[in-house]
Amino acid sequence: MFWCRKFNFSALFRDGIGNYFIIAIIGFILTAVLIPFLSVISVALSENGLLAIGQRVHPIFGLIFAIVIYMSIGAFYGIPRAASVAYELGFIQIFSSSIESRLTLLAFSIIFFGLTYVISLNPKKIIDYVGQILTPILLLTLAILFIRAFTVFSYTDMPPAAHYQSNPFLAGFLDGYFTLDAIAALAFGIVIINGLKDKGITDKRNLLRATVIAGVIATIGLTVVYISLAWIGRVMPLSKTPKNGAEILVLASQQLFGFSGNILFGIIVILACLTTCIGLINACARFFNETFPGISYKNYVRIFTFIGLGFANLGLAIILKVAVPLLMFIYPIAIVLVVLSIFQHFFGGSHKMYVYATTVATIFAFYDMLGSFQIKIPVLHHILRLLPMFENGLGWVLPTLIAATIGYFIDYKPRGKSLKKAG
Structure with a gap:
């Protein structure tokens, strides 16, 4: 579910990782994968999830911290950002930048959030939708890109940039730190746990065991995805330095598949962002419904859907600047x-x-x-x-x-x- 934000990180490695690829990617994986995994486990170990974790400091702090987490990574940041990325790096890549306009963004976001809303209305089916339908499609499209890249691109020596020369491990570690995944995992963790509970796993020991198993599988999958994306950014021939990792993948798709590459990459982005949005809206709605039960879960879904729709139309640049x-x-x-x-x-x-x-x-x-x-x-x-x-x-x-x-x-x-x- 976190992959919508991952398309920015390949630039970190293209920016000058050079021959320190292995040691830097290890540092990156520790903070981009391990800490989020520990975040999910910490939520599973707590009786009341994120809220209980913060309440160990003070009850008021716990409530405020949880609200800030869900509103920042969710309603005011993660949700609208997912839609904006899906539009700018997905929809526009499939079609043409010449059609890009405020009206087009509004139309796309209405369809995007409409689909997100419908799926999010039934929380018991979210794990099935994401786990059995959306995620396999996403993995398949990523696999096509990776396999093609590994057979076409070749590794050549490259001197590391100054950022990686003194301590490549720490540089990679810090780059992973700024992906903000630990925060997202605190919000997403409850989605996994609630999904397991909805499937009948309620015993604390069995719930923790199932969460660890799911976390290990996700950790392995994300590690493979990260290494593959980083490797593409490291070896792909470029005539100019790209602005970000998303641009790297756009160019990689174009080089490997021509115009059809735009369609492939667009599908990857839209699916990744759709799963992210569904998970975040579900997490936010369930948290606020359990904390402030005066409003129903479905109404919270509607509230966060409309908030996301509104903020998404501000544009990605403004969202990032504020959040x-x-x-x-x-x-x-x-x-x-x-x-x-x-x-x-x-x-x-x-x-x-x-x-x-x-x-x-x-x-x-x-x-x-x-x-x-x-x-x-x-x-x-x-x-x-x-x-x-x-x-x-x-x-x-x-x-x-x-x-x-x-x-x-x-x-x-x-x-x-x-x-x-x-x-």
């Missing part, structure tokens, strides 16, 4: 909560561990968000830059780890060797 700073603020907090949730399952947790770590991560995330607006506090910036990986956007990692450790051991009881419950 990215907010997502940069959320992402470190999400990672901290996911890691602590997994840690708690094996070693026990504590309230202070969550509070201290989340507070520190929030402070750093807010400062990074200000930086996205080119706002810097000179004195504070000179102090913070002494932290490891601060210039790479990971300055929060060490202070947050220290804060979590302090909180963990404050709640630790040496005699009983137990910890205060985190909730």
